[in-house]
Amino acid sequence: MRVILRLLLCVVQLWTVNANVEKTIFLGPPPVTLPNVHPSLDDLNLPALTPAGRPVLETQLAVQFPADAAPRGVESWYLLKALESGRRYEVRICWPATQPTDFWLDAFSVEHVFDTPKLISSLAAYSEHRQTLEPPGSAYLSEGASSSSQSLLLLRIQAAASYYSTNRTLMEYPPAVDADIILDPYLLNILPRSLAPTAAYISIVAVFAWFLSDYIYRWLLAIAAEPPPSKSHVD
Incomplete structure (x- = not known):
């Protein structure tokens, strides 16, 4: 059992060396129906993730060093859609350890973002920046987000470089x-x-190790219980 635990620890340590991970955990909100008027949520041109169709997004995130105006670097926004109300989710961001960066992840309801001036201004600035980079209809965009009632969240990622050169x-x-x-x-x-x-x-390995260790233990007890062989004496 100790050998198995050590092997698992080595695997975890190797993963830690190769990549860093930051995450946030949240519950899916109740479904909302957004008005089908312009500008709509689709017009924001946000990259979208869904649990079934598009759970992983490979991307490159712009970063900057912390400053008074932006203590947590650059902000980027993503749409989490087709969630299940009341279900627990987590969003993880994984990046190479060779690129030292501090990340902060926050999930907000659509209503909260639209009712908070600081958040809506950040979202609008990011959306406007994306319009110049990728035209509407590109892959991983939020098409159809406001066409029906569904559970939605907006994800904000803040990225700040954390190295010196x-x-x-x-x-x-x-x-x-x-x-x-x-x-x-x-x-x-x-x-x-x-x-x-x-x-x-891990469960299968643990059960197998349990029965194997029990067998070895009983085998050692059986050997210990055997009487020592008698020695013949020659007069």
Whole structure:
């Protein structure tokens, strides 16, 4: 059992070396019906993630060093749609350890964002920036988000570079960070779905190790209980 635990610890440590992970956990909100008028949620041109169709988004996130005006760097926004009301979810962001970055993830209801001036201004600025980069209808966009009643959330990611270099250009223009954004639903609101195969594997190994250790223990007891062989004496 100790050997198995050590192997699992080594796997976790190797993952930690190769990549960093930050996440936020939340419950799916009640479904909402947004008015089908312009400008609508679809007009924001946000990248969208869904638990079944598009749970993973491979992207590059712009970053900047913390400043008084932006202590948490650059803000980017994403749409989480087709959620299940009351179900637990988590959004993880994974990025290489070779690109030191601090991330903050927050999930907001649509109503809360629209009623908060600071959040709506940040969302509008990001949407306007995206309009110049990708035209509406590109992959992973939020088409159809406001066409029916569904559970929606807006995800804000803040990214700040967290390293120091003597290269002035690198300090003034930090490169974008390669990242995977993952929307992961929980099974029975207990365990993330992506971890279910790992949990099943560990359980099978643990049960096998339990029976194997019991067999070895009984075998050692049987050997210990055997009488020592008698020695013949020659007169």
